[in-house]
Amino acid sequence: MRIVVAGAGLSGLSLCHALQEKLEAAGKQPEIILLESEERAGGKVRTHRERGYVMEWGPNGFLNNKPDTLELCRKLGIDNKLLPSNDAARRRFIYADGRLHDISPPKLIMGDLLSWPSKFRLAGEYFVPKRTDPSDETLADFARRRLGHQALERLIGPMASGVFGGDPETMSLKSCFPAIYNLEQTYGGLFRGLLAKRAEKKKKGIKDSAGPAGPGGVLTSFEGGLDVLTDALRSSFKGRLLLSSPAKNVTVSGGKFQISAGHENIEADIFITASPAYAAAEFLAPIDPSIPEILNGIQYAPMSVIGLGFDKAGIGHDLNGFGFLVGMNENRKLIGTLWDSSVFNGRAPEGKCSLRSMTGGGRDLKTPFLPDDELAQAIVSELRLIMGIKGNPELVKIFRHEKAIPMYTIGHSVRLEWLDRIEAKNPGVFFAGNAYRGVGLNDCVREAYAVADKVMKLV
Numbered sequence: 001m002r003i004v005v006a007g008a009g010l011s012g013l014s015l016c017h018a019l020q021e022k023l024e025a026a027g028k029q030p031e032i033i034l035l036e037s038e039e040r041a042g043g044k045v046r047t048h049r050e051r052g053y054v055m056e057w058g059p060n061g062f063l064n065n066k067p068d069t070l071e072l073c074r075k076l077g078i079d080n081k082l083l084p085s086n087d088a089a090r091r092r093f094i095y096a097d098g099r100l101h102d103i104s105p106p107k108l109i110m111g112d113l114l115s116w117p118s119k120f121r122l123a124g125e126y127f128v129p130k131r132t133d134p135s136d137e138t139l140a141d142f143a144r145r146r147l148g149h150q151a152l153e154r155l156i157g158p159m160a161s162g163v164f165g166g167d168p169e170t171m172s173l174k175s176c177f178p179a180i181y182n183l184e185q186t187y188g189g190l191f192r193g194l195l196a197k198r199a200e201k202k203k204k205g206i207k208d209s210a211g212p213a214g215p216g217g218v219l220t221s222f223e224g225g226l227d228v229l230t231d232a233l234r235s236s237f238k239g240r241l242l243l244s245s246p247a248k249n250v251t252v253s254g255g256k257f258q259i260s261a262g263h264e265n266i267e268a269d270i271f272i273t274a275s276p277a278y279a280a281a282e283f284l285a286p287i288d289p290s291i292p293e294i295l296n297g298i299q300y301a302p303m304s305v306i307g308l309g310f311d312k313a314g315i316g317h318d319l320n321g322f323g324f325l326v327g328m329n330e331n332r333k334l335i336g337t338l339w340d341s342s343v344f345n346g347r348a349p350e351g352k353c354s355l356r357s358m359t360g361g362g363r364d365l366k367t368p369f370l371p372d373d374e375l376a377q378a379i380v381s382e383l384r385l386i387m388g389i390k391g392n393p394e395l396v397k398i399f400r401h402e403k404a405i406p407m408y409t410i411g412h413s414v415r416l417e418w419l420d421r422i423e424a425k426n427p428g429v430f431f432a433g434n435a436y437r438g439v440g441l442n443d444c445v446r447e448a449y450a451v452a453d454k455v456m457k458l459v
Helices: 010-026 067-076 105-110 116-127 139-146 149-164 178-187 190-204 227-236 277-283 291-296 372-387 412-425 441-456
Strands: 002-006 031-035 047-050 053-056 082-084 092-096 099-102 219-222 240-242 247-253 256-261 264-268 270-273 303-311 323-326 334-338 352-360 395-401 429-431
Touching: 002 010, 002 256, 002 264, 002 277, 010 031, 010 067, 010 227, 010 441, 047 395, 053 303, 053 352, 053 395, 067 227, 067 441, 092 149, 099 105, 116 149, 116 190, 139 149, 149 323, 149 334, 178 190, 247 277, 256 270, 270 441, 277 291, 291 412, 303 372, 334 372, 352 372, 372 395, 412 429, 429 441
Parallel strands: 002 031, 002 270, 031 240, 092 323, 270 429
Antiparallel strands: 047 053, 082 219, 092 099, 247 256, 256 264, 303 352, 303 395, 323 334, 334 352
16 A cells, blocks of 8 residues: 655654554554655745854744644654743733833733723623624634724734734634634633633643743744754655655546656555645646635735844844734734744854744735845834844845745635545545644644544555
């Protein structure tokens, strides 16, 4: 038996690892072939190292409040390289009204990011009735309904841009933030749900880890950078890895999948796509004519990440924090900036600091495509205004993502139902990756193991 996986990003690599683990436990040895369109494995997990700076090309870590990635690290033998974020990462800021606002809980309440009417509106969320309409709801509509317009502009909207690069006016609440959706559906509201869950944890003797760090847990990476994980996954892979070999066409003949990849034609019993949805839409079209419409409905926005290295003496702002996101109505090119060298040790040389700014997303389709010099100048100019930076960067690295993060717009759950039906109609075809049930690293690892469990039923 032969299994072919298309896409050697974190999802594809984790899937291969999960398959190897489960096949060995079952005493089975089918051949696994992993296809990758680029010259390297790892996908958007990529670490750039230069002159003592360590900059992430894509994601910068994962939360340790879920077991999936931590358990994978233990199995790979790299758990001794895990690097938790510093306490500074618990302080987060929003830029609004021309300045940075600390949004740690006490300061969010007592500060002036939100007006007092908006604060009372937030407190009144407890009394907002539960929505009973079963139709999909945008994140923006949910925020306005339960929290108020200003909370959308200055809290929820920036959060959506920071996580997905998306536009809250088009993003599906239940697909993007299922935990928030479930709080309302299960308990009737956010505050009601949080209080109930806290009481449940207290009854079970579980310490509540949620707090100023965000949705519970500590942001975690690795000494030396995040690609320690993908490098370990690649090293542990025992099958064939074909680089510069994108899947181009997948057909079915005689109960077997015929895959055109690079310069090879490969026959397989099982085919799994861990590629971006837009790529899978092309090569899976011969399997089912409905696939392109479904997968092309999963939208990606362009983003550019600008890594900047500065001498600390030229920074006019206290860097004791995670960084900041920009309010929706500030008319800035920046989505936000992470103070990377404050979040993780070892990200900049002694006396230096590393900042990583993001631009683009679903609400700005032009800025990511500016020429390098113009883009860098625009971002540094905004950082001077927001943070009071006086010096010039000694290192500038621009990482461009023409199609960055899947945004899970309205109707995403219906698309997933269609894909489930396609899998049922076409035994041996499986969909994996961050385009479907979560964009975070933990989500990718969790879904990789879930897909591996489904594959094992056919082996």
